[in-house]
Amino acid sequence: MQDVQSRTDKRGIAIQHVGVKNVHLPFLIKTKEGGFQSVLARIRFTVELPEEYKGTHMSRFLEILMPWSQKPLAEPELEAMLREALKRLDAQAAEVEIAFKYFIGKRAPVSARESLLDYDCCFTGRMRRGEPLCFTLGVEVPFTSLCPCSREISDYGAHNQRSLCRVHVRFHAGEECIYIEDLAALVEQKGSAPIYPLLKRADEKYVTEEAYDHPKFVEDILRDVVLALRDLPGIAHFSVACENFESIHNHNAYASHEETVSP
Structure with a gap:
């Protein structure tokens, strides 16, 4: 079948971010105690598109993401994910943002009753070919x-x-x-x-x-x-x-x- 996305574009405009947004997947987030917490993540995953390409291959973003939803995730795993994106999508730069609710145990100050408090968190990874991962944690x-x-x-x-x-x-x-x-x-x-x-x-x-x-x-x-x-x-x-x-x-x-x- 014809690969329309790979056809040449002559408008001379490179696109800084192109990919998928609002992808929802279960992920395992590494905890401080050495285990992991299961979360529902909202994902934005993009690459830089050279001016000569008409489009990117959207399905490849999901193909990259799916296997990682079954493995505990932290900074090294984001780096591996982005390296795969650079290779499979033939890109010079890639970025992924994973937003999720994370629960931390809280003990009441007097009664010592245990409960869980939810925090909105996100992992953001950016990588350019030949450069190290730029990782940001948001809470x-x-x-x-x-x-x-x-x-x-x-x-x-x-x-x-x-x-x-x-x-x-x-x-x-x-x-x-x-x-x-x-x-x-x-x-x-x-x-x-x-x-x-x-x-x-x-x-x-x-x-x-x-x-x-x-x-x-x-x-x-x-x-x-x-x-x-x-x-x-x-x-x-x-x-x-x-x-x-x-x-x-x-x-x-x-x-x-x-x-x-x-x-």
Whole structure:
């Protein structure tokens, strides 16, 4: 049968990203404990298309992805996946983004009741022929924040809200990336108080008072996260976006920052 995708295109436009998006597959994500967690992943998988080619071979992306859905996945596996894409699709550059819900066990502070908290995470891998893998880990971490101004001016109480910090980190080539569990814990500590799926009355009292004792603006949280990320060994680049879902406004408080860290 004729291979229409491989026909010559004369418009002189190379396409930076072409491939498949919103592919849903089960994947196994490596855990800090050495096992794996089964997740449902949403995938975007693309390659760079030279200007002389009319199109790429979409089916080959799925052929590459399918076998990996049965193997525990982390940075080395993404590298192997991208190398296969460069070879099979005759491309100079390839990129894959795998987004998924990841669950981490939480123990309530007083009752010690166990529960699972879900985190939105993503692995992003980029590779160009002859160059090392560029791997980025992304995690969205929820926590509680309490307004310092509200606490200062009120005779009793202070308004607080659920907050979300979106962090993406990349490490220098040859350096091991941080585990999801460790990155989530590092960011969570910078809020006013952690969030727990399951709380009894004694736990709720503890968390409420913990937040009251650690008031923070969105700017405070962002700066504290930035300082913590700068201290990570081997980190090359990071971005942070903090958002407070305000309880006394119909808008959110927001702050973001990114920087490259020298070796």
